[in-house]
Amino acid sequence: MSAASKVVLGASLLLAAGTVAGVHAQQRRLRQRLHEGVVRDLERQNRKKENLRLLEEQIALTKQLEMERKKMRLAKGSQQ
Template sequence: MSLVSRIALGAAITMSVGIISYVHYKQHLDRDRLHDGVIRDVERQQRRKTENIYLLQQQLELTRQLRKSEDEQLQNSESAG
């Protein structure tokens, strides 16, 4: 085998190993990014659920206050009339 062919073979092997290594590294990064996206989605869903529960509790409290106020007004109008 001549020197030029050995250099060409070495360069081809080096390039192949480099490309394969890069592809595996890139796949690993992409997989990690996808996993992070799933974690962010779960956190966002939990945050929304917590916010919705808080808003529901506020609405329930406002409904109770409104009913209490309406009952008081009804009692006041019945006692006055």
């Protein structure tokens, strides 16, 4: 085998190995991004559930406050 063919073979082996390593690294980054997307979705769902819970709590408190105000108005009206 001539020196030139050895150089070409070595260069093509290095290029092939570099290509394989690059593809694996790209796939690893893609998998990581996909996983981060799932984690963000779960966090967003948890925040949405918490916001709904807070909204329901706020609605209940508002109804309670309105009832207390109504009672106070009735009591004030009956005193006069």
